[in-house]
Amino acid sequence: MDKLLSSSWFVKIIAFLLALMMYTIVTMETQEEAANNSIFSKMYTESETIENVQIKPYFDDNQYVLTDMPSSVDLTLTGSSRLITKATKVDKEFEVYIDLTNMKPGNKRVKVQVQGLPEGVKAKINPDYVDVILHKKVTKEMNVNVDLKNKRKMPEGYTAGEVEFSPRTVDVTGAEGMIDQISFITGFVDVTDADESIQTKVPLRAYNQQGDLIDVQINPGVAEVSVPIKKPKKTVPISIETKGKLDEGLSLQSITSNPSEITLTGTTTSLEKIDSFKEITIDLSEIKKDTTLTVDVPVPDGIDDVSLKEVTVEVNVEETGTETETEADADAETEAEPEAADQESTKTFSDVPLTLLGSDADKQATFLDPADGVVDVTVGGKKSVLNSLKKSDLQGIVDVSSLDQGTHKVKIDWKNPGDVELTGTVQEASVEIQTETSSQ
Template structure:
């Protein structure tokens, strides 16, 4: 009887049913544990450098590449270029041009399908460091009648570092101040730049410090003039004014150009030597013309020598 059952259509139907159920359970299980897999291509992924030798610098290399990843949808979703690391390994590479394989480190749950390009041209040069003086670069003109004084700034020396081919073009390190229309001193913090012989800014250099603290005096023109003492009276009978010495003998004044053009000497207030029999030293105020300013103390020291005839 059992043999008859195994050979019957009912047995075959039961076996077919069980196989169908097993297949359905298998497929359902696969779908439950195997999330969807997808590929995604990211463009403009920054290309980094690893293991570059001391005193070397990369002067030419692609900034970015294209990267294709494969992985579960939930692993790829939300990835940005900032999450992706691609690089060239320059261990053991010297100066010159090299063709280097691109490497990468994929995020967890993701594999790298390909890089585009998979190899890049990299040019390496010697890294040069040099100490250089800072120079002011003044552009524009201050308000009418005013001039630019001697700039004051720190630092006066900086360290400049860069590729040998760029460093050999450096003519000077400058900060640039535009004084157009200014009627008062300028105090500011300005970036430093490297210029070539034609005055063009050179890129790809490190300047340390990279900023200068600057003070630019703005004022009237100045001029150095002599100071002469004015004596009144006469020494006592039998004595005479033999000599005198003025300290300082010259002073700096400022004013409009038209006023300064007519001044070559300034005088002191009167020094009375009436009936003197001995020499003396006295501080005497300087007489300033209208609209003239004095740089320094408003007086001079006058040493007077009075001797017998």
């Protein structure tokens, strides 16, 4: 035994066997650990798909505009649940992007990439390539317009006035081809149910000739708008009222106003109740002769405004003759008076003015026939009625409110007292209509 231990070959063999045994033990442990790690890895590795991840493009946005790029892609992450949670819920530093740096304008097919994921997490992008177009960027100054929507849905009788807005021009920046497609830039104001003037701000948008929206940058992108809303109006004839009595020996021949009609502004309900303007009253007890008065025009209750501040009223009177009668003559006249008062008779009034209804600043009406707008009126009836009839009791209305530009024959609407009849009086007038547009 001692000889074997002292032999160098024996010692070498023993050392080799010991080394071999230790290598075998270490190798077995490593393989077992690797197997365990592989099983562990399989147990704790998972995949998660994140849909609609935004793509960030990198390019020189001072010189170019990028279009046709998909807004997002789907991203599938593979790795341990801990790392995936860290990437998506904790760090949130990963980014999906395309790189167009230093590229020239044109159609491009570029790879979608991802950066910022923790080590150990793999990513798969769908789609992994996208098609985009890189355009040259231009800026152009263009005019602005503002349009009204739903004007037919405004309250009855209300209208919108001329729209005021600012700015009148804007700078439009975008792809050169898109700028060339722009037909107009406008903002819209909805006037549905509008019964008061509107002050608002509206966004400005660019449209092509077909009315399709064009994707460009507009600076400034908002317009300040003022829309005046006009309340309903109605034009009616002026009817002068009287109070008191003329002095003995005077009789009233006529009482007229100039202008003969007035335009009222108010709600539809209040205007429907008014057919003539009866707010001006003349005291006959103060009239001693033919008189021309300038009278202030009041605003009636329920009316917001009137078109006139004052009118001229012309009062014409006539002296009546007085004779000394014998008692017999007076008795004879008294006996004959009842019979004469019931007799039918006629009476003619000269130069009775016709009243134009519906003529205003936007639509001017002029009499062609009769040229001066006055006619002679002959009425028939009982003598007692005719004796008390005045020229101002007769009114001929010519309504042009529904007429368009041009020459028209219009029936005269005579507003005579019901107990007299017109005989041989003009029943039709010829008028010419001119609108504001035609006169410009």
